[in-house]
Amino acid sequence: MSLPHSFDAEDASERPKVLLVDDDDLALMLTAEALRGRGFDITEASSGEQALAMLTEWTPDIIVLDAMMPGLDGFDTCRELRESPGFENMPVLMLTGLDDEVSINRAYQVGATDFFVKSTQWSLLAGRLRHVLRSARTRQELERSKSKLARAQDLARMGSFDWRKPGSGSHHPTGGLTLALEALRVFGYTAQDRVSMRRLVRMVPLPERSGMTRVLAEVQSKNTVLAIDVPVNLPDGRMRIVHVEAEPEFNEHGHGIGYTGIVQDVTDRRVAEDRIRHLANFDALTGLPNRRQLMWRTERALDHARRLGHLAALLLIDLDRFKVINDTLGHAAGDELLVEVARRLRACVRHSDQVMDTALESASGRSHRTLEAVGRLGGDEFVALLPEVADEADAERVSTRILTAMRDPIFVGGQECFVTASVGIAMYPRDGMSVADLIRNSDVAMYSVKDAGRNASAIYSPMLAGHGRKKLELESALHKAIERDELVLHYQPKIDVRSARMVGVEALMRWQRGDVLVPPGDFIQLAEDTGLIVPMSDWLLREAARQVKEWQVNFGFADSIAVNLPNRMFERSDLVEKIHECVSAHGVPHRSIQLEITETGLMKDLQNVIPSLHRLTEIGVEISIDDFGTGYSSLAYLTTLPISELKIDIQFVRDLGITPQSSAVVTAIIALARSLGLRVIAEGVENLRQMEVLHRLGCGVMQGFLFSRALPPDELELWLKQTVLPRKAPWIVQAGADRPEPLGSSGGRRL
Amino acid sequence: MTTPFTLPPGPQASTGGTPPARATGVVLDADALANLAQLDPTGANRLVRRVLITYRSSMARLLDQLAQARVQPDPASQRLVAHTLKSSSASVGALLLSQLCGEAEKALREGQVDAVPALLDQLVAEAARVDAAVVQLLADE
Numbered sequence: 103m104s105l106p107h108s109f110d111a112e113d114a115s116e117r118p119k120v121l122l123v124d125d126d127d128l129a130l131m132l133t134a135e136a137l138r139g140r141g142f143d144i145t146e147a148s149s150g151e152q153a154l155a156m157l158t159e160w161t162p163d164i165i166v167l168d169a170m171m172p173g174l175d176g177f178d179t180c181r182e183l184r185e186s187p188g189f190e191n192m193p194v195l196m197l198t199g200l201d202d203e204v205s206i207n208r209a210y211q212v213g214a215t216d217f218f219v220k221s222t223q224w225s226l227l228a229g230r231l232r233h234v235l236r237s238a239r240t241r242q243e244l245e246r247s248k249s250k251l252a253r254a255q256d257l258a259r260m261g262s263f264d265w266r267k268p269g270s271g272s273h274h275p276t277g278g279l280t281l282a283l284e285a286l287r288v289f290g291y292t293a294q295d296r297v298s299m300r301r302l303v304r305m306v307p308l309p310e311r312s313g314m315t316r317v318l319a320e321v322q323s324k325n326t327v328l329a330i331d332v333p334v335n336l337p338d339g340r341m342r343i344v345h346v347e348a349e350p351e352f353n354e355h356g357h358g359i360g361y362t363g364i365v366q367d368v369t370d371r372r373v374a375e376d377r378i379r380h381l382a383n384f385d386a387l388t389g390l391p392n393r394r395q396l397m398w399r400t401e402r403a404l405d406h407a408r409r410l411g412h413l414a415a416l417l418l419i420d421l422d423r424f425k426v427i428n429d430t431l432g433h434a435a436g437d438e439l440l441v442e443v444a445r446r447l448r449a450c451v452r453h454s455d456q457v458m459d460t461a462l463e464s465a466s467g468r469s470h471r472t473l474e475a476v477g478r479l480g481g482d483e484f485v486a487l488l489p490e491v492a493d494e495a496d497a498e499r500v501s502t503r504i505l506t507a508m509r510d511p512i513f514v515g516g517q518e519c520f521v522t523a524s525v526g527i528a529m530y531p532r533d534g535m536s537v538a539d540l541i542r543n544s545d546v547a548m549y550s551v552k553d554a555g556r557n558a559s560a561i562y563s564p565m566l567a568g569h570g571r572k573k574l575e576l577e578s579a580l581h582k583a584i585e586r587d588e589l590v591l592h593y594q595p596k597i598d599v600r601s602a603r604m605v606g607v608e609a610l611m612r613w614q615r616g617d618v619l620v621p622p623g624d625f626i627q628l629a630e631d632t633g634l635i636v637p638m639s640d641w642l643l644r645e646a647a648r649q650v651k652e653w654q655v656n657f658g659f660a661d662s663i664a665v666n667l668p669n670r671m672f673e674r675s676d677l678v679e680k681i682h683e684c685v686s687a688h689g690v691p692h693r694s695i696q697l698e699i700t701e702t703g704l705m706k707d708l709q710n711v712i713p714s715l716h717r718l719t720e721i722g723v724e725i726s727i728d729d730f731g732t733g734y735s736s737l738a739y740l741t742t743l744p745i746s747e748l749k750i751d752i753q754f755v756r757d758l759g760i761t762p763q764s765s766a767v768v769t770a771i772i773a774l775a776r777s778l779g780l781r782v783i784a785e786g787v788e789n790l791r792q793m794e795v796l797h798r799l800g801c802g803v804m805q806g807f808l809f810s811r812a813l814p815p816d817e818l819e820l821w822l823k824q825t826v827l828p829r830k831a832p833w834i835v836q837a838g839a840d841r842p843e844p845l846g847s848s849g850g851r852r853l
Numbered sequence: 854m855t856t857p858f859t860l861p862p863g864p865q866a867s868t869g870g871t872p873p874a875r876a877t878g879v880v881l882d883a884d885a886l887a888n889l890a891q892l893d894p895t896g897a898n899r900l901v902r903r904v905l906i907t908y909r910s911s912m913a914r915l916l917d918q919l920a921q922a923r924v925q926p927d928p929a930s931q932r933l934v935a936h937t938l939k940s941s942s943a944s945v946g947a948l949l950l951s952q953l954c955g956e957a958e959k960a961l962r963e964g965q966v967d968a969v970p971a972l973l974d975q976l977v978a979e980a981a982r983v984d985a986a987v988v989q990l991l992a993d994e
Contacts, residue, residue, distance in 0.1 A: 126941055128907050128911050129937075129944065131904060132892065135900060170937075
């Protein structure tokens with residue numbers, strides 16, 4: 103017999119270690135020789151005692167024992183071996199005689215893995231050894247993978263179970279539940295616990311128990327696959343969610359005999375899933391349904407209303423002047439306020455917090471009521487969805503409730519805030535058949551409330567939409583006004599009545615829109631809102647500088663043109679450069695541009711505006727404070743601000759000579775200006791009486807209809823030529839009477 | 854009864870119930886020896902020689918034990934000797950001896966007290982023949 107054997111390929115890398123035990127020297131010698139030649143690594147022992155002694159410090163892959171030996175025979179040796187730790191699964195091959203059935207039986211009794219009848223057919227012995235070794239290895243791998251599986255199941259908090267219907271098979275005559283150790287652990291039990299189906303069912307909290315038993319019964323009666331998540335109270339009091347998944351098993355007649363499946367603790371996954379679902383559907387700040395969830399609910403509500411033919415309402419709620427609160431108190435306070443507003447709004451409807459993204463269980467009934475909610479669309483915009491209303495009045499009642507709920511002050515950032523809201527209402531189906539239509543139209547209604555002064559509600563009507571469209575048209579037209587050169591400047595002269603001379607002009611913007619001259623009141627606010635005010639102001643500065651140059655050439659104009667800038671322009675770091683560019687382009691001095699900023703605008707943003715004011719003053723651009731007396735100037739700041747002029751507000755001038763208070767205010771302003779070294783000018787002077795009083799109180803420079811309205815540049819030139827130079831106007835006579843010195847001698851050059 | 858210890862292909866295997874060794878009078882079976890020689894195909898290990906030498910000393914020791922066990926008398930020891938000598942004899946081709954060992958072992962196991970002494974006498978006599986044949990074989994090599 104030759105050496106290379108078919109089995110050798112498998113074990114090429116290693117020669118199996120064999121302990122060969124036989125008391126017969128000859129048999130030992132021959133067997134060892136034969137097996138060595140067939141790829142085994144043989145160690146010989148001539149008695150059971152010797153073999154056991156060797157095994158205390160060395161472990162072979164397999165042991166071959168001769169059954170019949172003097173002293174400790176093969177059976178005793180095997181029995182002792184099996185009792186030693188580490189040798190429980192050691193493969194042992196017992197060598198017996200063929201005619202010795204008793205020995206064969208004994209071999210198995212003492213735990214031999216297999217027996218082999220002694221023969222000189224060595225290849226048969228070698229084959230048997232390989233077979234036993236392979237079985238042992240397979241068994242080892244099985245054991246290993248079994249314990250790996252157990253470990254994996256433990257990690258996954260998963261375990262298997264087996265359930266048999268009563269009387270369904272010979273193995274389970276009474277039916278019953280068998281839980282693997284890992285499955286027991288899922289339920290908080292150990293291997294010692296006896297766990298019946300009834301005991302497990304009792305772990306499910308009562309509210310869920312009946313639903314679960316119903317599902318179990320249903321699945322079982324139809325022999326369908328079971329897959330449910332069940333909450334359970336563990337013996338230690340913890341509440342967990344267990345996923346149960348099982349498949350039915352059938353006997354040869356196709357009858358369901360039970361279920362085999364797994365249980366898994368999915369609490370963590372469920373908690374995470376719920377959290378994700380909540381994040382996706384609810385606003386993180388206020389906890390209200392977010393836009394997505396609102397849209398979803400509204401869709402469902404409209405479906406329902408369509409089917410059952412009832413009305414629904416959508417209320418769009420926008421806080422009034424929320425931006426101001428955010429800007430003045432900071433975003434943290436703004437957030438705090440939104441949270442409180444959300445809390446109040448929630449109380450105004452039958453708010454439901456349920457996350458919903460699956461179809462409602464039943465189409466009829468009151469299920470659609472659970473759709474009702476207040477949600478946050480974003481920013482300071484909220485929506486109240488009323489899935490069923492009887493009429494408009496129903497919706498208005500809710501909006502009234504909302505406006506009332508806002509009435510109490512809200513404490514944020516350590517102070518009391520008063521918040522109002524504007525509410526727009528759109529009714530399904532009248533104001534829109536789709537979610538998008540209803541949102542848009544409630545938005546239109548809400549803006550009509552804003553335009554009408556806020557803090558109210560309005561129901562959508564097509565007329566409101568018309569308003570909105572007009573505004574939209576105006577906005578897009580204004581965009582084009584600059585490029586189409588439709589903006590124009592008119593100029594109102596400033597007059598020094600003592601000398602009856604023009605000492606400067608104020609530039610006022612007009613919009614020449616086709617044949618219509620649009621006054622600033624109709625478009626400046628829109629320009630502010632849309633940000634168009636910035637390019638418009640740039641244009642204003644360029645145009646004013648150009649006009650200075652033109653007049654310089656035409657009639658020696660050497661005063662300044664005052665332009666009104668919104669205070670956001672003063673916040674821009676490039677304002678100084680911009681003015682410098684404009685005047686340089688036309689070769690006129692910096693001081694030919696004067697800037698007017700309103701008192702309110704200045705004080706609102708003092709810290710941001712001051713640096714600009716200083717740099718403007720440094721290059722010679724004078725600053726005038728407009729509408730002085732209407733705001734709340736800090737007198738302390740006033741003394742340090744780099745300003746040149748105070749402009750008395752029109753309302754004090756109008757009341758001069760009528761109410762004593764107004765002359766008191768004017769007197770005070772003039773005194774203040776004088777002591778601070780500032781010029782003072784009065785605007786809105788319409789009659790001689792006002793002029794006289796102002797003059798008497800010490801204010802000599804004025805502007806107003808008494809002298810001239812704001813005029814296009816060429817008309818202003820004409821006015822100068824025809825009215826001022828010939829000294830024909832009544833105010834000139836008056837002024838001249840007061841101040842008898844001739845005007846022409848000193849002022850001719852300047853005009 | 855067919856001896857289980859040698860199953861080489863050959864005329865003896867097909868003779869069925871008739872004990873071949875006893876019929877032919879052959880002391881050492883050539884096929885068995887050839888079989889043995891194949892364990893050491895090149896002869897480098899001088900395996901056959903070593904086996905034969907071991908067999909002789911082993912047989913001498915066993916016969917010694919047997920003689921003592923018959924005096925005692927100790928049937929269990931007698932049986933162990935018969936068992937051991939049965940398989941080693943088969944290995945070297947002493948088929949008749951092996952067969953006699955098997956018969957003695959069976960008689961001892963089954964307690965056929967009357968048959969045992971005659972069988973053991975035959976066994977000892979055949980053992981002497983085998984030993985002589987082995988000596989001859991070793992000398993021939």
